[in-house]
Amino acid sequence: MKLKFVTIIGPKVGPASTPENSKDTILEGRCHKGLYPLPLASIKQVFSVDKPSLSRWHDRLGHPSLPIVTRVISSNTLPCLAESNKESVCDACQQAKSHQLLYPRSSSVSSHPLELFFSDVWGPAPCSVGGNKYYVSFIDDYSKFTWVYLLKFKSDVFQRFHEFQNLVERLFDQKIVSMQTD
Numbered sequence: 001m002k003l004k005f006v007t008i009i010g011p012k013v014g015p016a017s018t019p020e021n022s023k024d025t026i027l028e029g030r031c032h033k034g035l036y037p038l039p040l041a042s043i044k045q046v047f048s049v050d051k052p053s054l055s056r057w058h059d060r061l062g063h064p065s066l067p068i069v070t071r072v073i074s075s076n077t078l079p080c081l082a083e084s085n086k087e088s089v090c091d092a093c094q095q096a097k098s099h100q101l102l103y104p105r106s107s108s109v110s111s112h113p114l115e116l117f118f119s120d121v122w123g124p125a126p127c128s129v130g131g132n133k134y135y136v137s138f139i140d141d142y143s144k145f146t147w148v149y150l151l152k153f154k155s156d157v158f159q160r161f162h163e164f165q166n167l168v169e170r171l172f173d174q175k176i177v178s179m180q181t182d
């Protein structure tokens with residue numbers, strides 16, 4: 001059975017090319033196992049209706065690098081706007097592929113427990129069974145031993161810190177020397 005195709009592959013197909021306007025058959029093909037395969041020459045004929053830019057091919061191909069986009073275009077002789085801007089910057093790539101620079105290595109070394117603590121408050125988190133939405137951690141730089149307290153309110157941090165301070169200073173029988181927090 002012959003099928004008259006009414007589907008045009010490609011973005012921004014102009015009104016003169018649509019079957020509704022032209023009444024022309026663009027492609028014809030036969031059904032093969034429930035599908036209508038397009039011969040390669042016909043695909044190029046359909047693609048040639050519109051010439052996408054390099055950045056549009058970059059989007060379509062899943063955001064690969066420029067050399068890969070140009071290689072795919074040239075090896076498959078795909079239509080591409082000649083005046084495409086090769087310097088254009090893709091927002092999605094900038095956001096998704098950017099990396100944070102490494103932190104410089106710290107030269108400070110603790111020689112005993114309680115010399116230096118790192119503290120961090122995290123939240124608001126999904127409410128726990130006990131109704132807590134924040135977490136505060138205290139990490140001993142010397143032993144890396146970590147204490148975590150759950151908080152109902154962020155303002156509970158100072159009370160928790162005093163409880164923690166009393167606990168560890170009694171435990172080690174010495175004072176906390178310094179605390180580092182953001």
Ligand SMILES: [Zn+2]
Pocket residue numbers: 058059063064090091092093094
């Ligand atoms: Zn991209």
